[in-house]
Each structure stands twice: as structure tokens, then as C-alpha cells.
Amino acid sequence: MLTRATVASVEAGEPAVAASGLDPESRAWLDALRGQGAEREAAVARLRELLLRAARFELSRRRAQLAHLRTVDADDLAEQAADDACMSVLRRLDDFRGASRFTTWAYKFGLYEAATRVRRLAWRDREIPLEPEAWAVLPDRASPQSDAEQTELLAVVQDGIASALTPHQREVLVALALNGVPIDVLAERLATTRGALYKTLHDARRKLRAHVAERGLATT
Amino acid sequence: MSDILARLLGPGEPELGCDECFERLDEYVELELGGVAADEAVPGMRAHLAGCPACAEEHESLVALCAGEKEGGRA
Numbered sequence: 545m546l547t548r549a550t551v552a553s554v555e556a557g558e559p560a561v562a563a564s565g566l567d568p569e570s571r572a573w574l575d576a577l578r579g580q581g582a583e584r585e586a587a588v589a590r591l592r593e594l595l596l597r598a599a600r601f602e603l604s605r606r607r608a609q610l611a612h613l614r615t616v617d618a619d620d621l622a623e624q625a626a627d628d629a630c631m632s633v634l635r636r637l638d639d640f641r642g643a644s645r646f647t648t649w650a651y652k653f654g655l656y657e658a659a660t661r662v663r664r665l666a667w668r669d670r671e672i673p674l675e676p677e678a679w680a681v682l683p684d685r686a687s688p689q690s691d692a693e694q695t696e697l698l699a700v701v702q703d704g705i706a707s708a709l710t711p712h713q714r715e716v717l718v719a720l721a722l723n724g725v726p727i728d729v730l731a732e733r734l735a736t737t738r739g740a741l742y743k744t745l746h747d748a749r750r751k752l753r754a755h756v757a758e759r760g761l762a763t764t
Numbered sequence: 765m766s767d768i769l770a771r772l773l774g775p776g777e778p779e780l781g782c783d784e785c786f787e788r789l790d791e792y793v794e795l796e797l798g799g800v801a802a803d804e805a806v807p808g809m810r811a812h813l814a815g816c817p818a819c820a821e822e823h824e825s826l827v828a829l830c831a832g833e834k835e836g837g838r839a
Contacts, residue, residue, distance in 0.1 A: 601829050606821075643791035648830055652789050655825045663818070694766055701772055721771040727782070727818045739783040742816060746781075749774035749815075756773070763765070763773055 570646035577637060592630045594647060598654025599625035606662040613665065621665070625657035632657070663726035672733050673723045697761055704755035713748035720745055779811035785819045793826045797834065 566574070576587035599622040610616045632653045640649050705714060719725040720741070727745075731738045756763050765773070780788070792809050795802035803810045813820045 598829060602825050605825060605828070639787075643788070644794045645790075647833075648790040648794055648826070651829055652786065652822065652826055655822050655829070656786065659818070659822055659825065694769065697769060698766075701769065705772075717772065722768075727816065738818070739781050742782045746774065746779070746815075749772070749776075753773055753776055763769075763776060 566642040567645060570640075570642055573646040574637065574640065577634065588630070588634070591633060591650060592626055594650055595629040595633070595654035595657075596622060596626040598651045599623075599629065599658040602655045602658035603662065606659065609662055609666040613668075616665065621661055622658065625661055626654060629653040629657040660728045663728045664732060667726065667729045672719060672725055672730065697756065697763070700756050700759050700761055701752055704752045708751045708755045709748050713744055713751070716741060716744045717748040717752075774815040775811040777811045778808050779815060780806075780808040781812070782816060782819055785809060785812050785816070786822075789819075789823060789826060793823065793830055796827065797830055 573587065573591075576583055577591065578584075579587065600618075602625075603618050603622055607618070629650075633650050640646060643649075705717065709717065716730070719730050720727060727738050727741055731741050734741070753763055788806050788809065792802050792806045795805055813823050
């Protein structure tokens with residue numbers, strides 16, 4: 545039997561594949577969120593509650609990152625994260641293919657929005673160290689326990705940072721891998737995306753590994 | 765390998781990007797919690813989580829949230 549929500553989905557041109565193979569609970573979520581009127585409003589409200597739970601969960605886990613800030617309204621932060629996550633979920637509803645339960649799929653949006661906010665807030669008033677010279681102090685950062693092989697490897701990596709990378713790759717590698725700048729924070733400051741930055745980091749690491757291999761050293 | 769070398773050189777094996785990681789994180793976490801071979805089902809995820817602290821944080825949180833709900837009996 546076709547429910548009212550199912551009929552509405554079919555009429556809306558929903559791909560058949562999206563409706564097949566879902567567990568009953570996930571199907572009910574999709575049907576309700578694609579429904580109309582009071583049914584949809586109630587489903588959106590339940591979705592927002594679910595996302596607020598995820599956002600609060602993430603904020604409670606990352607509270608220590610915000611300890612240096614004098615005033616943080618955690619409730620407001622969670623509400624903002626839940627609002628943005630709710631919009632993302634509703635906008636991307638067609639992307640849900642049932643690889644997990646709907647609630648697990650939705651949770652990741654709530655966690656992501658909250659985690660990103662925490663990282664950005666934690667670095668709000670901090671200068672982003674982008675100095676390309678930072679790699680020059682690498683050997684001093686090696687632990688006292690470093691054996692000769694590690695020290696040699698570190699020196700070759702240091703040389704690779706100086707000679708094998710582009711200025712942009714060097715800047716990104718230093719900020720992310722050496723100075724611990726969160727990738728979301730750097731993405732915001734450089735007006736780019738997390739995915740694009742990670743690609744740059746990945747390329748830089750690949751070049752460094754090749755540089756090390758060319759000199760006959762193992763990296764494992 | 766020291767921590768600093770690990771951060772500089774990364775996982776050194778094929779890995780997903782951040783966008784693909786986000787796309788498949790829910791699937792991966794449910795497989796992990798279900799005791800299924802998640803790394804075989806989602807190749808490159810484990811390496812990415814080793815190389816990307818932000819995605820690793822979000823992965824840990826989703827595992828913890830879902831595991832807690834499973835224990836608490838909430839669907």
C-alpha cells in the first residue's frame with residue numbers, strides 16, 4: 545500500500561533507488577521529511593532535536609579546547625550548529641542512500657557543524673603561524689629518545705621541505721602538521737575548503753616521501 | 765616513527781580525501797560497531813583518519829555517540 549508520503553515522493557520524481565533497501569525507520573524518516581504540512585513540520589522538529597543532541601555531545605567532548613576563552617555560550621553554539629546541520633541534512637536528503645541508518649547519517653552533520661565551530665572559536669583570537677621558517681627548527685623538536693636513524697630521516701625531511709615543496713605546500717604543511725592549526729581554521733583563513741587543503745597536504749607529504757626514498761631511506 | 769615525522773609524512777598509503785571521508789563516515793562507523801570488516805568495505809578510510817586529525821575527531825565522536833545510543837537502547 546502506498547502511503548501519502550510515498551505518493552508525494554514518487555510524484556516529486558524521487559529516484560526509485562533511494563527508496564529501496566532502506567530499513568523501516570530510515571524509510572519513515574525520509575517519507576516524513578519529504579511529506580507535507582504538519583507531518584513534515586513534526587519530522588523537521590524531531591530532526592532538529594536529534595541534531596541538537598549531536599551538537600551538544602560534540603561540544604561536551606571538546607569543551608577543553610575552549611577553556612581559555614572567557615565567555616562561551618555553549619547552548620547558543622549548539623543551537624547554531626543544529627540549525628546549520630538541519631539545513632544541510634534537508635538540502636542533501638537525496639544523497640542518503642541507506643548505507644547506514646538515517647539517524648547515523650544525520651548525526652555526522654550535527655557533529656561536523658559543532659566540531660568546526662569549536663575549532664574556529666578556539667583559534668578565533670590566535671595568530672595563525674604560517675611562517676615558512678618553522679621547518680628550520682625541526683631537529684630541535686625531535687625527542688631525546690630519537691635514534692640516529694630517526695635523526696637522519698628528520699634531516700632529510702627538513703631538506704625536502706626546503707627544496708621539494710612549492711611555497712604553498714610548505715605553508716600548508718607547516719601550519720597543519722607542525723603548528724597544529726586545525727584544517728577548518730586554516731581553510732577559513734585562506735578562503736579555501738577543507739578538502740582542497742587536505743589535497744595540498746597530501747601532495748606535500750607524497751613529495752616528501754619521494755624525496756626521502758630517493759635518498760635511500762625507509763619511512764616505515 | 766616519531767610523532768613529528770608521522771605528521772609530516774602522513775600515512776603513506778592510498779587514502780580518501782576529507783569529502784569522501786565525510787560521505788562514507790556513517791557507513792564506516794556502523795560497520796565498525798557491527799564488528800564487520802569496515803576497512804575492507806571502505807578502503808582508504810583508515811589511512812585518512814590516521815592522516816587527518818579533524819576527520820579523526822569527528823570519527824571518534826560518531827563512534828562514541830552511536831555506541832552510547834546502542835548501549836542505551838535508543839534506535
